[in-house]
Amino acid sequence: MAQTGNFKSPARMDTLGAGAEVSSSGTVPGGKPRETGLKGVDFERRGFLHKVVGGVGAVVAASTLYPVVKFIVPPVKEIKQVKELTVGKASEVPAGSGKIYQFNEDKVIVVNKGGALTAVSAVCTHLGCLVRWEEADNQLFCPCHGAKYKQTGEIISGPQPKPLKQYKARIDGDSIIISKA
Numbered sequence: 001m002a003q004t005g006n007f008k009s010p011a012r013m014d015t016l017g018a019g020a021e022v023s024s025s026g027t028v029p030g031g032k033p034r035e036t037g038l039k040g041v042d043f044e045r046r047g048f049l050h051k052v053v054g055g056v057g058a059v060v061a062a063s064t065l066y067p068v069v070k071f072i073v074p075p076v077k078e079i080k081q082v083k084e085l086t087v088g089k090a091s092e093v094p095a096g097s098g099k100i101y102q103f104n105e106d107k108v109i110v111v112n113k114g115g116a117l118t119a120v121s122a123v124c125t126h127l128g129c130l131v132r133w134e135e136a137d138n139q140l141f142c143p144c145h146g147a148k149y150k151q152t153g154e155i156i157s158g159p160q161p162k163p164l165k166q167y168k169a170r171i172d173g174d175s176i177i178i179s180k181a
């Protein structure tokens with residue numbers, strides 16, 4: 001039995017090379033292994049299979065690595081910027097205390113001094129620790145390296161290079177509202 005095909009086409013002849021045997025009838029004798037008679041054709045098939053296997057491998061690798069990378073690299077959260085924000089209830093910051101709230105990308109400490117509220121960034125300008133309100137010493141204190149600030153954020157002493165960023169805080173009804181200064 002003989003295999004048939006268009007073995008005389010120019011593209012096929014280029015693939016087969018100059019030494020390839022051509023049948024004038026357009027047939028290849030049956031029983032002859034393709035590896036010896038049509039080496040160019042097998043190279044094409046092998047190349048195609050390599051591409052398919054490579055493509056499948058790439059898809060499998062990507063689908064395996066994607067969740068791993070998503071797990072390792074946390075998503076970037078976009079914080080919506082607002083001019084003012086209701087952060088909590090007035091009862092959460094009784095006189096003589098301070099409480100930290102999230103406001104836009106910053107953490108802000110609201111201090112209640114005898115009923116008057118002030119708000120400054122709670123992020124120490126030295127290395128970023130959070131300050132706390134110390135009523136007895138009438139100051140904001142950073143426990144990391146001892147930075148001290150006034151209630152309004154100005155520097156008292158310590159290694160910090162800058163004062164704390166200022167905000168506004170007010171009570172509306174039962175709510176505490178922080179706004180940009």
Ligand code: FES
Pocket residue numbers: 124125126127128129142143144145146147158159160
């Ligand atoms: S981080 Fe606050 S004093 Fe160093």
